[in-house]
Amino acid sequence: MKIGLRIPGTARQMAFDEFCRWCKRCGFDGVDVGPMTAEIKAAVESEGLEVGTSDLMTLNGLCGSDEDANKAVQSSREVIDAAAAHGVTRLFSVIIPQEPAKGRAANFARFKETFGPVVRHAEEKGVRIAIEGWPGPAPYYGALGVAPETVRAILEAFPSKSVGLNYDPSHLIRIGVDYFRFLREFGSKVIHVHGKDAIFDSEALYLHGNLGPTFGQAKAFGDDWWRYSIPGEGIADWGRICAELDALGYDGFISVELEDFRYHRTWEAESEGLVRARAHLAQFV
Numbered sequence: 001m002k003i004g005l006r007i008p009g010t011a012r013q014m015a016f017d018e019f020c021r022w023c024k025r026c027g028f029d030g031v032d033v034g035p036m037t038a039e040i041k042a043a044v045e046s047e048g049l050e051v052g053t054s055d056l057m058t059l060n061g062l063c064g065s066d067e068d069a070n071k072a073v074q075s076s077r078e079v080i081d082a083a084a085a086h087g088v089t090r091l092f093s094v095i096i097p098q099e100p101a102k103g104r105a106a107n108f109a110r111f112k113e114t115f116g117p118v119v120r121h122a123e124e125k126g127v128r129i130a131i132e133g134w135p136g137p138a139p140y141y142g143a144l145g146v147a148p149e150t151v152r153a154i155l156e157a158f159p160s161k162s163v164g165l166n167y168d169p170s171h172l173i174r175i176g177v178d179y180f181r182f183l184r185e186f187g188s189k190v191i192h193v194h195g196k197d198a199i200f201d202s203e204a205l206y207l208h209g210n211l212g213p214t215f216g217q218a219k220a221f222g223d224d225w226w227r228y229s230i231p232g233e234g235i236a237d238w239g240r241i242c243a244e245l246d247a248l249g250y251d252g253f254i255s256v257e258l259e260d261f262r263y264h265r266t267w268e269a270e271s272e273g274l275v276r277a278r279a280h281l282a283q284f285v
Contacts, residue, residue: 100142
């Protein structure tokens with residue numbers, strides 16, 4: 001296994017080649033990027049890094065009208081082609097329907113009708129799609145492929161090597177799903193991992209329950225009674241996670257996804273969070 005990272009907010013203000021130099025200097029092995037280009041490939045490889053994943057953020061339209069679905073299919077093909085042309089075989093995606101108020105069941109039914117051409121194109125190009133289980137925004141939490149019921153449904157509907165999972169225990173912890181049982185059930189489909197954690201605040205839960213604060217603003221990356229954190233400062237047992245992944249034969253990336261209010265808003269804070277997260281994961285990788 002290798003340790004990579006997603007690019008956090010303030011780092012996007014840096015020149016990409018400068019950011020890659022920082023990643024190498026701080027011991028990271030790779031970086032997750034947006035759609036692939038020759039410039040991205042050159043900057044990454046010049047520092048001896050690898051691309052962990054390339055973003056495929058084009059699937060949301062598949063749950064919409066015929067016009068939206070056709071556009072989503074074409075856009076997805078273009079992203080897949082760019083990845084394959086530059087030797088990248090893992091794409092990262094989240095499926096957030098455009099109209100979550102329709103409900104997950106209705107949106108999944110539509111997704112089932114429209115995702116096939118994207119899967120077939122990925123198969124032709126030798127590319128795999130890692131679907132992440134971020135629940136999506138309140139109040140509907142309408143994303144697909146989050147909890148085991150919809151993960152099972154997607155994998156049953158599309159039993160393809162090109163359809164895989166991004167394993168992020170922080171989302172599972174947040175919604176109350178056993179993140180080890182999830183890994184045991186779906187581990188063979190995991191092709192990318194996010195290094196992110198979650199934690200609960202018992203005092204905030206007492207003050208306002210799971211409704212969120214009334215008289216103030218919740219901290220970034222959470223609702224106060226829960227929030228995301230870097231690995232090592234939350235609930236997840238990363239030593240055991242890495243042992244389970246190793247037993248499964250997983251040899252890909254654990255990419256730090258920095259969503260922690262303590263390491264936020266400035267590069268000084270974000271770089272500290274990234275370094276601390278990597279140091280914790282490096283004990284087990």
